[in-house]
Each structure stands twice: as structure tokens, then as C-alpha cells.
Amino acid sequence: xxVLKNCRVYKLSSFKNPTEQFIKLEKxxxxxxxxxxxxSLILDKIKYLHLIEHEFKLSNFKCSLAQSCIKNLQADGKGxxxxxxVIDIISAWKKYLLNKEYIxxxxxxxxxxxxxxxxxxxxxxxxxxxxxxxxxxxGVYYLNSSDILNMEGILKFFSKLNENPIETLEKYCHFPKxxxxxxxxxxxxxxxxxxxxxxxxMNIQQNTAHYSTLLNMFxxxxxxxxxxxxxxxxxxxxxxGVELSTSSxxxxxxxxxxxxxxTSGMDTILLRDTESTGRFCNI
Numbered sequence: 215x216x217v218l219k220n221c222r223v224y225k226l227s228s229f230k231n232p233t234e235q236f237i238k239l240e241k242x243x244x245x246x247x248x249x250x251x252x253x254s255l256i257l258d259k260i261k262y263l264h265l266i267e268h269e270f271k272l273s274n275f276k277c278s279l280a281q282s283c284i285k286n287l288q289a290d291g292k293g294x295x296x297x298x299x300v301i302d303i304i305s306a307w308k309k310y311l312l313n314k315e316y317i318x319x320x321x322x323x324x325x326x327x328x329x330x331x332x333x334x335x336x337x338x339x340x341x342x343x344x345x346x347x348x349x350x351x352x353g354v355y356y357l358n359s360s361d362i363l364n365m366e367g368i369l370k371f372f373s374k375l376n377e378n379p380i381e382t383l384e385k386y387c388h389f390p391k392x393x394x395x396x397x398x399x400x401x402x403x404x405x406x407x408x409x410x411x412x413x414x415x416m417n418i419q420q421n422t423a424h425y426s427t428l429l430n431m432f433x434x435x436x437x438x439x440x441x442x443x444x445x446x447x448x449x450x451x452x453x454x455g456v457e458l459s460t461s462s463x464x465x466x467x468x469x470x471x472x473x474x475x476x477t478s479g480m481d482t483i484l485l486r487d488t489e490s491t492g493r494f495c496n497i
């Protein structure tokens with residue numbers, strides 16, 4: 215008994231690390247018009263990528279980026295062991311994901327709400343069983359809710375995801391066609407974090423601090439799951455208003471008003487040029 219009294223209990227996670235996943239920008243799939251000196255490094259080992267967009271709709275470039283990331287997760291033939299999470303703040307991804315058959319049309323977890331601390335189950339919602347046949351499909355979970363339209367709401371969601379991933383995905387997200395909760399959460403797409411900059415409850419200092427917290431949360435999620443992260447924001451014309459929307463998006467200075475303490479933490483920043491092309495840029 216004296217021996218047991220002096221023993222310490224450690225979490226299994228202290229000795230087990232997740233397989234790290236990276237974004238790989240394939241030249242033949244992503245149309246990038248400029249070529250930095252360290253292009254090979256930038257293309258291969260991206261943990262955090264930020265994309266600057268200029269429209270509320272899904273561009274061909276953004277869709278190609280998402281498809282390429284999913285395809286790369288399938289490259290080792292173990293796509294069915296991985297999943298990604300799409301957080302759709304702009305309410306534009308659902309139709310695309312349904313058309314691509316990444317998510318099931320009639321299967322959703324409980325509605326996500328922080329108002330009363332409870333979840334409301336959807337009637338007739340059943341979790342589809344994993345396919346018994348071998349497949350290489352990456353699971354795609356989808357979240358769209360008014361409760362993640364502010365920084366506090368999305369940080370609470372990420373905290374829940376980090377602590378209880380299976381329960382959180384099951385309760386709050388649209389499911390893939392087939393669900394396997396043993397899959398590794400390999401990637402997260404958040405579109406669009408510019409909405410947080412207009413939170414009326416935050417001043418400039420609070421806004422900057424919250425984006426820094428968001429970046430740290432992404433790093434925590436990567437440490438837990440090994441996942442990459444793609445975040446999206448709007449260019450300056452989104453902030454300048456309609457009357458200035460025709461002004462050049464390539465003016466000197468920053469291309470977005472997301473705080474620099476956030477964008478400087480990204481491995482790579484892409485600026486979409488045309489409907490189907492983009493380029494590397496500095497903030």
C-alpha cells in the first residue's frame with residue numbers, strides 16, 4: 215500500500231502523440247500565380263494557412279483548395295481513418311458539401327446553442343453506420359450556427375471540441391455519409407473570421423486579444439489532434455464598405471483587417487486574385 219500511495223497517475227495522452235497532418239498545395243490542382251524562393255517548403259509543410267477572399271460566395275479557388283486538402287489526406291490510402299471539420303460562418307458551404315456528397319442531407323447532430331447550456335435533439339436523426347466495405351473517403355463534419363458568429367461562441371465550441379471531440383461532433387455537427395468516430399480529426403476550415411472583427415461588444419484591444427486567443431486555440435487543437443487549420447477572412451473592401459468596393463485590393467499595406475498578431479502566426483497566406491487563381495502574399 216505504501217508503494218501505491220507514492221505512485222502518480224498520468225494521462226495516456228502524455229505518452230501518445232497524434233499523427234501530424236499538413237496542407238500540401240499541389241501545383242497541378244491549385245492555381246497559384248507567383249513563386250516564392252522557398253516555394254517547395256511552403257507547398258509541403260503547412261500547418262496553418264490563411265486565405266484572403268473578396269466575395270461572400272464560394273470561389274472556384276477556395277473550393278479547389280478544399281478539394282486538394284481532402285485528396286491529400288487520401289494519398290496514403292488511409293483516408294477513411296481521417297476526417298475534417300468545416301465551420302461555415304458565412305452559410306455558403308452546405309450546398310457545395312451536399313453536391314459533393316461529403317455530408318449526409320438528412321443527418322445532423324443536436325443544434326448548437328450556448329443560450330441555455332443544453333442541446334436540442336433532432337427527431338429522426340440517426341447516425342449512419344461505417345461502410346463495411348473498404349473505402350478511402352475522408353469524413354467531413356459540418357457546423358453552421360448563429361451561436362458561433364461571435365468570438366466567444368466559437369472559442370467555447372473549440373474548447374468543447376478539444377475536451378470531448380466525439381461528443382461535440384455528435385451533438386453539434388452535420389455528419390458525413392458514413393460516420394466513424396475513430397477517425398483522426400485531420401483538418402479544420404473556418405470561413406469567415408472577418409465577422410468577429412465587427413463584434414460590437416469588443417474594443418480594438420479586446421479584438422486583438424481575442425484573435426490571439428483564437429490562434430492559440432488552433433495550436434492547442436493541433437497539439438491534441440495533429441490537425442491543420444485553414445482560416446478565411448475578407449479583403450479590405452469588406453471593411454471599407456460598398457462605396458469603396460471598386461477600389462484596388464492591392465493597395466499598399468495590409469490586405470485584411472484581421473489583427474497582425476493573428477496573421478503573423480500563419481505559415482502561409484494566400485490572396486485570391488481571380489475566380490480560379492491566387493497568390494502568396496505578406497501581411
